[in-house]
Amino acid sequence: MGMEEVIGLSGVDAVLRLASLEQFIRNYPTTHSDRAFSFETVSLLQSTLEQVYGPRGGRGLALRVGRSCFKYGLKEYGSMLGLTEMAFRLLSLPTKLHTGAKTFGDLFNKHTDQKVRVEEKDDQIFWHIERCPLCWERKADEPICHLAVGLLQEALYWLSGGKVFDVTEMACIARGDSTCTIVIDKTPLS
Ligand SMILES: [Zn+2]
Structure with a gap:
């Protein structure tokens, strides 16, 4: 659904067809079927985006797809995680960053086969993806998990009430x- 927002329905159809994932055309896997979407599929969608739109274009789109994915995740899991409750919203930004990172990491660890370890330093949060679906069985010269970067950017934007953070896959x-390690500067840029 996030991808559809960025490249449109016909774009998604084209990507799915090229990836030989015709079974998902206009028939997305639901969030109620846990783990219905394999790492191979997630990774294949990223490489196919690059194939269709070129490496740079595809990576830029993956970043935007990650950003638009966030609200679907929030809708599905936000209340269960307590992230949408007033008590959470009233916390200070540093506390929200600390609690949010841990809660968000746990979500992946509990509900998917993706493994995330959150490491916190004074000024930065290190989001270590120890088993990563985005680059699953891929080889690259530079970090390529752009969807995860976009997802974290949007999570931070939402969490902080509209601030922009430096988020880089190192x-x-x-x-x-x-x-796959994504470094977040705790001090917002704006
Ligand atoms: Zn990765």
């Missing part, structure tokens, strides 16, 4: 690193 399993 390491990627596809490049031979041991984790």
Whole structure:
């Protein structure tokens, strides 16, 4: 659905067809079927985006898809995680960042096969994806998990009530690193 917002229905159809994922055309897997969407499929969608729109174009789109995905996740899991409750919304920004990162990481660890470890330092949060669906079985010269970067950017934007943060993927399993690591500066840019 996030992808549909960014490249339109016909764009999604074209990507699915090229990826030989015709079974998903106008028939997206539901969130109620846990783990119905394999790592192979997630990764294939990323590489197919790059194939259709070129490496740079595809990666830019993946970032935007990640951003638009966030609201669907929030709708599905927000209240269960307590993120949409007033008590959470009233916390200070540093506390929200701390609690939000942990809660969001737990969501992946409990409901998907993606493994996330959150490491917190004074000024930064390190979001280590130890088993990553986005670059699953891919090889690249630079970090390629743009969808995760977009998702975190949007999560931070929402969490802070409209602030923009520096979010950068510094390491990627596809490049031979041991984790896909996304670094978040705790101080917003704006
Ligand atoms: Zn990755």
